Amino acid sequence: MSNVATNFTQRTINYDQLLGDFKVLLKKNNLKFTIQREVILETLYNSDEHLAPESLHHLLQDKFPELKIGIATVYRTLSLLEDSDMVTSLSFGAQGKKYELGAKNHHDHLICTSCGTITEFVDEEIEERQHNIADELGFTMQDHSMQIYGICKNCK
Amino acid sequence: MSNVATNFTQRTINYDQLLGDFKVLLKKNNLKFTIQREVILETLYNSDEHLAPESLHHLLQDKFPELKIGIATVYRTLSLLEDSDMVTSLSFGAQGKKYELGAKNHHDHLICTSCGTITEFVDEEIEERQHNIADELGFTMQDHSMQIYGICKNCK
DNA sequence: GTCGCTGCAAAGTCTTTGCAGAGAG
DNA sequence: CTCTCTGCAAAGACTTTGCAGCGAC
Numbered sequence A, B: 001m002s003n004v005a006t007n008f009t010q011r012t013i014n015y016d017q018l019l020g021d022f023k024v025l026l027k028k029n030n031l032k033f034t035i036q037r038e039v040i041l042e043t044l045y046n047s048d049e050h051l052a053p054e055s056l057h058h059l060l061q062d063k064f065p066e067l068k069i070g071i072a073t074v075y076r077t078l079s080l081l082e083d084s085d086m087v088t089s090l091s092f093g094a095q096g097k098k099y100e101l102g103a104k105n106h107h108d109h110l111i112c113t114s115c116g117t118i119t120e121f122v123d124e125e126i127e128e129r130q131h132n133i134a135d136e137l138g139f140t141m142q143d144h145s146m147q148i149y150g151i152c153k154n155c156k
Numbered sequence C: 001g002t003c004g005c006t007g008c009a010a011a012g013t014c015t016t017t018g019c020a021g022a023g024a025g
Numbered sequence D: 001c002t003c004t005c006t007g008c009a010a011a012g013a014c015t016t017t018g019c020a021g022c023g024a025c
Helices: A015-028 A035-046 A053-063 A071-083 A124-136 B015-028 B035-046 B053-063 B071-083 B124-136
Strands: A087-090 A098-101 A108-112 A118-121 A140-151 B087-090 B098-101 B108-112 B118-121 B140-151
Touching: A015 A035, A035 A053, A035 A071, A035 A098, A053 A071, A071 A087, A071 A098, A087 A140, A124 A140, A124 B124, A124 B140, A140 B124, B015 B035, B035 B053, B035 B071, B035 B098, B053 B071, B071 B087, B071 B098, B087 B140, B124 B140
Parallel strands: A108 A140, B108 B140
Antiparallel strands: A087 A098, A108 A118, A140 B140, B087 B098, B108 B118
């Protein structure tokens, strides 16, 4: 690969650390650590997919059938995690959001409009440029997201 | 402003031309040119906002009460326009999409998380970089979108 | 005239909320 | 024990669809 700083992301923290952060967060807000919240965090951690609430719910039902986790709990937990900046949501194309754990390095998305595959990438030049632009416009940048849509190698 | 290629967008075509394109599109697909479709196009053209279907519907009811345009027609026309690449949809934050006419220059969005204001910008360096990245990953780029979230000048 | 379009209302999705019992601290 | 969570079901919000009459061509 050339001089393009295009690197695939890596998980930056291990699960125990993530779980610890989650427990701290809960404690700080007087919330309880429940088995449902734990398996949702764990499932997000172990998934390389960008999960829609419904897909996550199915995964949970498959992996933890005895818990009978309700879809409402999935939505509530995702909102909680998103509000606490532990997960990020993306809304591509049609309707519905997809969630991914924020405990990965920051990255942007390349989305194949044919097969729907999402590829992640990071480009330092763009990252830096975004900061500059925000500064120039008197904006305090909190976050950003970028998507490139096209046809992937396999679909061509 | 410094050397940052940050320019605000300008409308690239006039309304008559846009309307002409729309008529051609309709004819090509054996669709009819109706007053409802025309006022929707016109309202989008005259709006500097990114419009949600509901907001657009309200605008239309205010401006053309005698037409009694139904919300279903708004949705159907927006889908038509989006499928034909005449409008683009964005889905920020919460739920629901917002639409804008595609007949503007390409631009990206800076979104204030406090007041919700959307500022548009273009940066050539980023544009170019996106093409390079897509190429490197064997991707044929069709489109892209970028959002920067933060706190705007006024809200600070 | 023909055939697509429209408004209306009903039906679908996706998401949130109310509630009573269950469970964490 | 207390007070939050959970699953369920009902309610909401947003979008799509079926239909009969209307209107563009």
